[in-house]
Amino acid sequence: MEEVLFDTLTEKLSETFRKITGRGVLTESDVRQAMRQVRRALLEADVNFRVAKDFIDRVTEKAVGERVLKSIDPGSQVIKIVNDGIVDLLGTEPSPPDLSGTPPIVYLLVGLQGSGKTTTAARLAWWLQKNRGRRVMLAACDLQRPAAVDQLEKVARDADAGFYALRDTTDPVAVLGGALDEAKLRGYDLVIADTAGRLHVDDALMEELERVSGAADPRETLLVLDGLSGQDAVTVAEEFQKRIGFTGAVITKMDGDSRGGAALSFRAVTGKPIRFIGTGEKVDGLEAMDPRRLAGRILGMGDVVGLVERAQEAFDMDEAVKLEKKLVSNTFTLDDFARELGRIRKLGSLSDLLGMLPKGMRPQGVEVDESQFTRMSAIIGSMTMREKLHPEIINGSRRKRIAMGSGTSVSDVNRLLREFGTMKKMMKRVKAGRGTGLQGLFR
Numbered sequence: 001m002e003e004v005l006f007d008t009l010t011e012k013l014s015e016t017f018r019k020i021t022g023r024g025v026l027t028e029s030d031v032r033q034a035m036r037q038v039r040r041a042l043l044e045a046d047v048n049f050r051v052a053k054d055f056i057d058r059v060t061e062k063a064v065g066e067r068v069l070k071s072i073d074p075g076s077q078v079i080k081i082v083n084d085g086i087v088d089l090l091g092t093e094p095s096p097p098d099l100s101g102t103p104p105i106v107y108l109l110v111g112l113q114g115s116g117k118t119t120t121a122a123r124l125a126w127w128l129q130k131n132r133g134r135r136v137m138l139a140a141c142d143l144q145r146p147a148a149v150d151q152l153e154k155v156a157r158d159a160d161a162g163f164y165a166l167r168d169t170t171d172p173v174a175v176l177g178g179a180l181d182e183a184k185l186r187g188y189d190l191v192i193a194d195t196a197g198r199l200h201v202d203d204a205l206m207e208e209l210e211r212v213s214g215a216a217d218p219r220e221t222l223l224v225l226d227g228l229s230g231q232d233a234v235t236v237a238e239e240f241q242k243r244i245g246f247t248g249a250v251i252t253k254m255d256g257d258s259r260g261g262a263a264l265s266f267r268a269v270t271g272k273p274i275r276f277i278g279t280g281e282k283v284d285g286l287e288a289m290d291p292r293r294l295a296g297r298i299l300g301m302g303d304v305v306g307l308v309e310r311a312q313e314a315f316d317m318d319e320a321v322k323l324e325k326k327l328v329s330n331t332f333t334l335d336d337f338a339r340e341l342g343r344i345r346k347l348g349s350l351s352d353l354l355g356m357l358p359k360g361m362r363p364q365g366v367e368v369d370e371s372q373f374t375r376m377s378a379i380i381g382s383m384t385m386r387e388k389l390h391p392e393i394i395n396g397s398r399r400k401r402i403a404m405g406s407g408t409s410v411s412d413v414n415r416l417l418r419e420f421g422t423m424k425k426m427m428k429r430v431k432a433g434r435g436t437g438l439q440g441l442f443r
């Protein structure tokens with residue numbers, strides 16, 4: 001999931017928005033132009049056609065006529081509206097699994113072959129043990145292949161979960177019944193049933209699942225969907241919904257090349273929440289789905305939205321305007337630099353901030369050592385005003401004096417002067433990258 005799902009959306013949007021900066025309101029034609037890009041990105045991500053259309057209609061309606069906020073550019077503002085739309089599409093708030101009822105309760109995992117049921121059983125056990133303190137047992141109800149039982153036994157061991165199988169039966173209902181008895185006896189809170197899948201939805205599979213479900217009265221029936229399968233996942237979900245129903249989904253393989261289409265379409269089509277996303281094959285590769293977080297990853301902009309919000313809080317406009325003038329006229333001094341360091345620290349750590357930037361904007365090879373901040377401030381504090389305004393006069397003997405005065409070394413002073421140069425360059429580049437959200441920081 002570190003991968004950007006909508007790789008080029010941010011780029012395309014920035015291009016579109018470069019043309020629409022500096023007006024009072026977002027006009028209909030501006031918004032429509034931007035939405036064409038968003039729509040293309042959605043379809044490229046293999047989002048269901050109807051879902052994409054509804055989404056675009058809703059977001060367009062919200063964005064047109066919206067007053068452009070003074071402190072951020074219209075591009076960032078539309079990105080935020082798109083982001084909020086995706087958050088809504090994903091359900092707005094996290095939708096945690098239902099753990100109510102007298103233990104042991106049953107979770108049923110259903111889905112096609114290869115979607116990730118068996119690994120999800122183990123990952124979910126791990127998650128529930130770690131985050132909810134539940135004792136979990138896995139029940140081997142996939143009796144299609146003997147190897148399936150062995151696979152579950154192995155992953156149960158990996159997850160430190162209980163395991164139950166009956167090796168001489170072909171009836172999954174008998175297995176689940178046995179598992180429940182055992183779970184009661186040994187004080188388990190929860191039994192997760194791993195079931196058989198097929199390559200396609202077929203009657204035999206559905207009948208088997210209906211029987212298991214009818215016998216166990218599961219608290220949750222979780223449909224496990226392959227995140228790589230895009231719109232196909234939606235078709236599968238509709239068929240399962242018609243036949244046996246489910247309480248939510250687990251979308252797996254979101255760590256790979258998933259473009260997000262399955263995740264974005266699921267809730268709009270089925271009305272059910274995505275409870276978890278799979279982000280790796282190992283036991284810790286499952287995350288509770290958080291719409292805000294997932295939307296950020298899908299838009300591929302890091303947390304630009306959060307950054308814009310925090311920027312608005314931390315920077316007052318007058319200062320920002322003054323700073324921009326200085327940047328433009330190239331009169332940004334070490335004194336300004338010291339003040340900016342203070343302000344950046346107010347926003348959070350510099351490495352956090354860099355991590356929030358979209359991939360393409362992250363400066364390459366910049367290592368951030370937070371203790372440097374303190375040293376930098378001390379060094380600048382030991383300079384004369386003339387030195388701060390004209391760093392080019394800081395020769396060898398001045399460097400020595402400044403190092404002494406700030407309790408640092410000459411090489412620290414050298415580094416600061418070098419980094420000041422880099423910072424000036426960086427800010428110029430940020431300023432040049434309109435429509436990315438970040439320039440809200442420095443306008």
Ligand SMILES: Nc1nc2c(ncn2[C@@H]2O[C@H](COP(=O)(O)OP(=O)(O)O)[C@@H](O)[C@H]2O)c(=O)[nH]1
Pocket residue numbers: 111112113114115116117118119120197224252253254255256277278279280281285
């Ligand atoms: N990278 C990655 N691989 C996954 C994920 N979930 C499942 N897999 C892999 O997908 C394959 C099928 O998973 P499995 O649990 O056996 O599917 P089942 O047939 O539904 O039980 C296995 O190779 C898993 O390791 C995931 O979230 N990320």
Ligand SMILES: [Mg+2]
Pocket residue numbers: 117118119142148194195
């Ligand atoms: Mg399996």
